[in-house]
Amino acid sequence: MEIKYTFQGLLVYIAMGTYFLAFVTSLLRCRKAGRVLYLFGFVIAALAFGYRWYDVRHVPLQNLFEVFLCLGMIYPVSLFCRRVLRVGGGCGDMLIGVIVLFPAGFVFNAEPQQLPPALQSWLFVPHVAVYMLSYVFMAKATFHAMCQLAGKGAGPDEKLLGPEEATYRMICFGFPLLTLGLVLGSWWGKIAWGDYWGWDPKELWSLASLLVYVGYFHFRYMFGKKRPRINSTWAIAGMAVIVITLLWVNLSRIFSGLHSYAT
Amino acid sequence: MGIKESSKKKFKRFVMWACLLLVILLILVSVYGAFIGAERAQKFVNTPALAVYWFAFILILAVGLVLFRRLVRVTGLLLIHVGGILVIAGALWGSEAGHKLQSRLFGIEKIRTGQMVIYEGESENHVLLEQGQTPKELPFSIQLNDFRLEHYKPAYLLVETRGGQSWKVPVEVGVEFSLGDDFGTVTIKRAFENFKIRIEGQERKIADEPQSGYNPALEVEIRQPNGEAASRYVFERFGGHANPEDEFLLRYERVISDYISELEIIKDGKVAAAKNIEVNHPLYFGGYHFYQNSYDAENGQYTVLMVVSDTGLGLVYAGYVMLCAGVFWHLWVRGVFARRKLKDK
Ligand code: HEM
Numbered sequence: 001m002e003i004k005y006t007f008q009g010l011l012v013y014i015a016m017g018t019y020f021l022a023f024v025t026s027l028l029r030c031r032k033a034g035r036v037l038y039l040f041g042f043v044i045a046a047l048a049f050g051y052r053w054y055d056v057r058h059v060p061l062q063n064l065f066e067v068f069l070c071l072g073m074i075y076p077v078s079l080f081c082r083r084v085l086r087v088g089g090g091c092g093d094m095l096i097g098v099i100v101l102f103p104a105g106f107v108f109n110a111e112p113q114q115l116p117p118a119l120q121s122w123l124f125v126p127h128v129a130v131y132m133l134s135y136v137f138m139a140k141a142t143f144h145a146m147c148q149l150a151g152k153g154a155g156p157d158e159k160l161l162g163p164e165e166a167t168y169r170m171i172c173f174g175f176p177l178l179t180l181g182l183v184l185g186s187w188w189g190k191i192a193w194g195d196y197w198g199w200d201p202k203e204l205w206s207l208a209s210l211l212v213y214v215g216y217f218h219f220r221y222m223f224g225k226k227r228p229r230i231n232s233t234w235a236i237a238g239m240a241v242i243v244i245t246l247l248w249v250n251l252s253r254i255f256s257g258l259h260s261y262a263t
Numbered sequence: 264m265g266i267k268e269s270s271k272k273k274f275k276r277f278v279m280w281a282c283l284l285l286v287i288l289l290i291l292v293s294v295y296g297a298f299i300g301a302e303r304a305q306k307f308v309n310t311p312a313l314a315v316y317w318f319a320f321i322l323i324l325a326v327g328l329v330l331f332r333r334l335v336r337v338t339g340l341l342l343i344h345v346g347g348i349l350v351i352a353g354a355l356w357g358s359e360a361g362h363k364l365q366s367r368l369f370g371i372e373k374i375r376t377g378q379m380v381i382y383e384g385e386s387e388n389h390v391l392l393e394q395g396q397t398p399k400e401l402p403f404s405i406q407l408n409d410f411r412l413e414h415y416k417p418a419y420l421l422v423e424t425r426g427g428q429s430w431k432v433p434v435e436v437g438v439e440f441s442l443g444d445d446f447g448t449v450t451i452k453r454a455f456e457n458f459k460i461r462i463e464g465q466e467r468k469i470a471d472e473p474q475s476g477y478n479p480a481l482e483v484e485i486r487q488p489n490g491e492a493a494s495r496y497v498f499e500r501f502g503g504h505a506n507p508e509d510e511f512l513l514r515y516e517r518v519i520s521d522y523i524s525e526l527e528i529i530k531d532g533k534v535a536a537a538k539n540i541e542v543n544h545p546l547y548f549g550g551y552h553f554y555q556n557s558y559d560a561e562n563g564q565y566t567v568l569m570v571v572s573d574t575g576l577g578l579v580y581a582g583y584v585m586l587c588a589g590v591f592w593h594l595w596v597r598g599v600f601a602r603r604k605l606k607d608k
Contacts, residue, residue: 117519117520117521117522117541117542117543120520120521120542120543121543172594172595173594173595175590175594176587176590176591176594176595179586179587179590180587180590180591183583183586183587186583187580187583190552190576191543191544191545192542192543193554193569194376194545194552194554194556194569194571195571196576196579197354198301198305199296199301199304199305199308200300200301200304201296201297201298201300201301204293204294204296204297204304205293205294205297207289207293208290208293208294208297211286211289211290211293212290214286215283215286215287215290218279218282218283218286219283221279222276222279222280222283248297
């Protein structure tokens with residue numbers, strides 16, 4: 001935990017605060033004000049990302065600080081889901097915005113670094129970007145799955161899908177991106193260090209997260225909507241594994257001694 | 264007829280449960296593998312028990328394709344599931360066991376993976392395998408014309424006072440850098456790739472001889488506020504040497520941006536291919552990929568390449584393409600957008 005006393009840090013904190021305010025405002029049923037605040041928070045988050053880009057002079061997706069910064073720009077995804085996919089949950093997205101910016105604001109180091117040779121590949125950006133986008137969809141899926149378990153609808157809007165179907169649609173949207181992310185990573189691994197699959201912890205956790213969703217699809221094919229609570233549990237389990245995938249390098253210190261590969 | 268139908272239904276159910284079980288098992292294997300680390304995980308998935316598992320996975324996928332009409336009729340589903348088979352089959356074919364099998368069945372003698380150490384100006388065809396195994400030969404040899412490191416520019420000279428104040432001085436020869444009124448200035452007089460001292464008669468001569476070794480250094484002049492100047496040499500590879508009376512601690516620090524080996528493939532006495540390989544840019548020749556792997560950190564005289572066989576790679580990549588095409592087609596184009604159109608009507 002560290003507070004960033006920099007312009008960069010300030011932008012992140014303002015974005016977080018605005019998202020949180022938007023969330024609270026929406027909970028208090030001031031929907032309009034909530035949306036305006038959400039949009040405002042997005043503008044700040046985009047500014048923070050743009051400033052970082054300018055600062056380091058390469059696409060800022062190199063370390064976890066930058067990745068979480070990028071995730072903070074969640075607003076267009078909300079809009080797309082609502083308008084095109086008929087999946088609501090904008091209120092949950094505001095909270096997701098706060099949660100993903102938290103690590104950028106308080107956990108990860110923002111010191112700009114020069115790219116080590118292994119990261120100098122055109123596959124670097126698409127690989128990470130595709131993953132991040134898929135994680136946002138899976139986070140939304142998790143929000144709806146939790147709504148389903150809690151017995152709540154996503155909102156009074158007639159045009160929007162119910163929570164079980166919204167979860168499914170979000171996973172349908174996120175899964176191809178998750179697959180592509182894994183395949184691009186594997187391909188890059190082949191080019192960069194000789195093997196398309198090295199069985200290292202990060203790879204294995206990302207495989208596990210993909211497989212949880214594979215399990216979800218087949219379970220839902222077998223039982224349809226007859227077991228909605230179990231469907232939702234699969235979806236939440238998927239997100240749990242994704243979080244571990246993202247943070248394993250840090251988490252694995254807790255399990256030191258159990259593994260030989262930690263960095 | 265009725266009995267046949269219902270037993271087929273039961274079998275379908277069984278296959279789906281088997282699919283679910285296999286998926287859950289693989290999740291558990293992955294998590295276990297993450298805990299034990301890459302090296303042991305790799306050994307684990309190559310054990311006979313896991314080999315049985317991989318074949319079971321292919322088998323259930325194949326049975327599913329035969330049993331469920333929709334898996335064949337629906338293009339996206341077909342691509343996904345056939346893609347899955349190809350990936351696993353390709354990985355098995357390219358594994359250590361796969362290579363052994365091919366050698367026994369078809370007499371194909373291919374090295375799965377190993378390392379080559381090549382000195383500058385020399386050529387080599389021996390591949391070093393794991394410890395305790397005799398090196399094997401490639402049917403062609405590789406010549407290393409040059410190996411070099413590249414660094415980010417500018418490099419930096421780090422200057423630190425005993426009091427803990429510090430500066431990052433960009434390495435630009437001849438440019439004076441001010442340390443403020445209290446400390447004077449720093450000027451880098453000369454940058455060496457390979458710093459050498461020669462004794463010629465009574466005289467010591469300092470020279471840069473980049474051909475014969477690797478000892479990067481800087482000649483630094485420090486001018487105190489009172490105008491007194493002194494020169495010092497700072498070495499990249501031997502940092503931290505400071506006399507007790509020195510006011511400043513100096514370090515020469517460079518960040519490596521690339522490792523480059525200039526290679527030529529020599530087959531039957533002729534140059535068959537040439538490429539400068541770097542990290543992320545391997546050379547492909549004769550069924551093998553060659554990667555920049557390591558180098559002679561002492562003198563920069565040799566490079567270490569990793570050699571990896573391409574057996575099974577085509578299958579795996581074909582599987583990847585099908586898998587990706589399948590999921591995007593089935594879940595995005597067909598699933599999300601097509602259903603939405605239906606609803607609009
Ligand atoms: C292990 C053997 C497997 C069997 C027997 C199997 C069988 C099936 C079946 C019967 C369906 C339903 C098709 C339909 O909608 O009518 C299906 C769907 C699907 N399978 Fe598999 N599958 C297997 C492995 C996999 C794997 C390894 C993947 C990983 C990428 C996968 C990904 C999918 C996807 C994405 C769907 C679509 C789900 C949906 O439309 O909701 N399957 N599978």
